[in-house]
Amino acid sequence: MNTRPSTTQQRIDQMVAKLKAHDCRITPQRLAILRILAAGEDHPSVEMVHERVKHEFPTTSIATVYKTVHLLKQINEVVEIAFPDWSNRYDGGKPFPHPHVICIRCRKITDPKLGFLKNMTAQVAAETGFDIVEYRLDFFGICADCKEKEGPTKEELT
Amino acid sequence: MNTRPSTTQQRIDQMVAKLKAHDCRITPQRLAILRILAAGEDHPSVEMVHERVKHEFPTTSIATVYKTVHLLKQINEVVEIAFPDWSNRYDGGKPFPHPHVICIRCRKITDPKLGFLKNMTAQVAAETGFDIVEYRLDFFGICADCKEKEGPTKEELT
DNA sequence: TTGTTATTGATAATGATTCTCTTTTAATAG
DNA sequence: CTATTAAAAGAGAATCATTATCAATAACAA
Structure with missing residues (x-):
């Protein structure tokens, strides 16, 4: 549906560019979230992303992770894998x-x-x-x- | 994954038989829910099923609908189409x-x-x-x- | 008909996600 | 480098579909 697979760094750059194109700011927390989602391999839940971001920025609120993921979903930079029973999971590695x-x-x-x-x-x-x-x-x-x-x-x- | 398409009545009979095989009782409310789900055509939500059942049994609780749908899901007699944003929808017409x-x-x-x-x-x-x-x-x-x-x-x- | 036990119905609880609101901060221009 | 301002962060409350609880009721086997 669009781009080919690419390295994690390329994906981060793509996401940052897309965010800037939408007049969104690149905060350190946001960048940390992007890095985790761009890796893509493990399809984490919001809670999993939050746990990892807290290693870098311990005061990060889970609301911030929800908001960033939601934003990336809006601009088609992350794929949501939703479940009725479990938490949703996210794939930022292949945004199609x-x-x-x-x-x-x-x-x-x-x-x-x-x-x-x-x-x-x-x-x-x-x-x-x-x-x-x-x-x-x-x-x-x-x-x-x-x-x-x-x-x-x-x-x-x- | 199993049976072929069939008439609504056949599907109702199948569901009833499966329920009995699991020692479940066939209450009038349950039968009304089965009839709606067995038709299958419109893939209703729990709320939609509840609305229709209330025409026949006005005191029916939505909890009863949830419980029956959950039960049918357990015994593989209804397919759940789950959404992150909307209510889940159900298909009892083709239980595979x-x-x-x-x-x-x-x-x-x-x-x-x-x-x-x-x-x-x-x-x-x-x-x-x-x-x-x-x-x-x-x-x-x-x-x-x-x-x-x-x-x-x-x-x-x- | 009776006894047992599943089911009902009403409501409370849950849990993931979203919303609200105040404080903080990224981005930009001077 | 500093000031400006609008976006984002953080904390917690609110939401909403779904599930759990529990006393009252009713299916169904004997």
Whole structure:
């Protein structure tokens, strides 16, 4: 839906540029939050981001993290992975829709490479008459690590 | 992931049978809720279900609807379509994972037929090492009706 | 019909997120 | 470098969908 993968530093620079383009200020707290989200690998929750930011800036309020994440979501610089039961998780590494694979035991979230989904949205648009602006594709299951730890399990949700 | 589409009455019967198999009682309120969910077409929220049930049983508490929906979710007889901003929506017509197309203007939810997604989960399992138990695929956009009403719109989320 | 126990209904509690408001500070111009 | 000013931070209250609690009721098996 737009840019290619890039280094964390490039992503930080992109986010900063986008924020400046929207007349937003770059505060130290905000930059710390950007750095954590730009890494992208672990898809943290707001609370997880807050914990890490506090190492650098111990007085940071969780409201500040919420506000920054919300702002980044508005300007399409972070992808929100929302859940009904758990806290939402955020991906600042790839700020465009992409699939996720989510372990329902340890809640690890990873980005699979799924070539067969090319022009999925175009096909859906053609079949439904919708203008598709976004999609969400999440697979839920048990990751290899958790399978190993606890033995065989199907029907986790039964 | 299991059964084929069926009539509303068949779906109601399936749900009742599943509930009985789990030693759950079939109360009149519950049956009314089942009937609404089994129709499936409009993917209602709990509040919408509650409104309709009250026509038949005016004293029905919304807690009862929440409890019944939660129960049906547990036994895999209803699919939950959860949103961070809106109320969750429910599909009792096809109680197995399937894609949805969601209008971000009028919030209409429909079930597209997308043949190209066959063995999607098998491919993801092969590529990630996960045991996939479930998936969620939602497309967000502007439906044909809303496009017509309000003229051209891309970048709805920008 | 009766007894057991799940369910109902009303309301309180929860928990993630957002809002409010005062204080602080980033960004800019002089 | 300093002053200006509007945005952002921080703390806590408010919100809202959903869940939990619990006494009263009713399904259903015997």
